Amino acid sequence: GENVEQHPSTLSVQEGDSAVIKCTYSDSASNYFPWYKQELGKRPQLIIDIRSNVGEKKDQRIAVTLNKTAKHFSLHITETQPEDSAVYFCAACEKLTFGTGTRLTIIP
Amino acid sequence: DGGITQSPKYLFRKEGQNVTLSCEQNLNHDAMYWYRQDPGQGLRLIYYSQIVNDFQKGDIAEGYSVSREKKESFPLTVTSAQKNPTAFYLCASNAGGRETQYFGPGTRLLVL
Secondary structure (H helix, E strand, C coil): CCCEEEECCEEEEECCCCEEEEEEECCCCCCEEEEEEECCCCCCEEEEEEECCCCEEEECCEEEEEECCCCEEEEEECCCCHHHCEEEEEEECCCCEECCCEEEEEEC | CCCEEEECCEEEECCCCCEEEEEEECCCCCEEEEEEECCCCCEEEEEEEEECCEEEECCCCCCEEECCCECCECCEEECCCCCCCCEEEEEEEECCCCCCCEECCCEEEEEC
């Protein structure tokens, strides 16, 4: 089955700086890669996704890049704000195998 | 994702008791999923169903059972065989395959 590894497990950045979270996957047939944001005690919410026919996708301060050859994809958050503090999960494959999550803390 | 509901929000289970978690969606989605989330951990797939009257085991199906008699509903039963059921349970649905999953608000199960 699919194996998804996510790094780092925790990340602290100064407000206004950029944050990058990386995921690798094992199944070369995977072609859909969403990113979810989960606030404490809440449900995961989709923030951005990418399909394998593109290498990059951007939505305001959030971007995702995909390298299918190397089988990794990354989430980039620019100009971070306190409300970006949350746990972020990547996922891959049809049944959506999730990474173990990254706890992002924005330091005011 | 407001079209997916889960109940109850909190559930307490006694030793040896089976409990059932409800998940309903009005999004006309074919596929539904159950995940378990332990504190500080990621989401692990318990069961999924891609169509009515059919479902498949996920990575941690032991001690759980499901049914999919209606398109809108995908209840999860936590049986007495599940020795460590305390967790946050999330239901999700999508149109199938490689489509975006939408999550319900979750049920927090605690053992008395």
